[in-house]
Amino acid sequence: MTKEECFYLGKIVGKFSFKGEVLIKLDTDEPETYTEMESVFIEYNENLVPFFITRSSLHKSTLLRVKFEDIETEDDAEDLIGAEIYLPLTLLPELPEDKFYFHEIINFEVIDKEHGNIGKIVSINDSTSQALFEIENNGKQILIPMNDQFIEKLDKKNKKLYVITPEGLIDLYLN
Template structure:
């Protein structure tokens, strides 16, 4: 299992008490809609699975997490400050009205003239505009996400159809 197969829901912050409990920060808004009994913690660049003994939500973004076989502060301490992931198959589907340009990360961008550009690796907001990033011909290419560039979105197949401004790719490739 890799981070591409999962989505991040938060991170462990610190230990709590002497019995291996972890204080977790949950930054995924719809966590209450997901039923799960295990999580993956990112340790040294690899995802390690842990079964959950209990998880108690304190408030919207905080929880106490008890993992199976982690029953002392010594076992819990190395698990502090680690990202928490769940498999992509558990990620709730967004309704049409909840879809934003930031949800295009992971979609394949296809240009009217150049064909497939590649997967959108990142979507960032800058003053006045939102930009998408793709790796096209071993080059990082940024292009705006606006009504002039976007020609269509297929949310089921995860494809973004675009018509990039003339010469934009030449700037990166030339």
């Protein structure tokens, strides 16, 4: 299993008990969805390694308390702190037609109401306070805030995202 075939679920942030339990900070709005997992992939020495779960429960509503098979001591658990957790993309819950996961819309064409086809989405920049669509247009990069007010329509079948951008935004990049 490679990272490209998986989605980031969270990070091991601490130990919980002297019996090897760990706390995972989940990167999700619905942590309860992930309390019944049988296994996860943990990034360990730059590889994704499968770890099997013997039990898990929510801890203080945002953390998942997990006991992994073969992690029996505090030292075993300590070794996992900071490791990132992944699951296969096939386990992502299905979204309504008008919603999307970031990885789903890479290579979608972006059609602006005023400018027409302005390029393809090459990535999503979510390192800023406002996530941005990064769009490639003949060697130029166009950045559009990922804002519901700007998204007119999502056409997953035809891989198109229709947007209505504020006046002058696209011109900043094309002129």
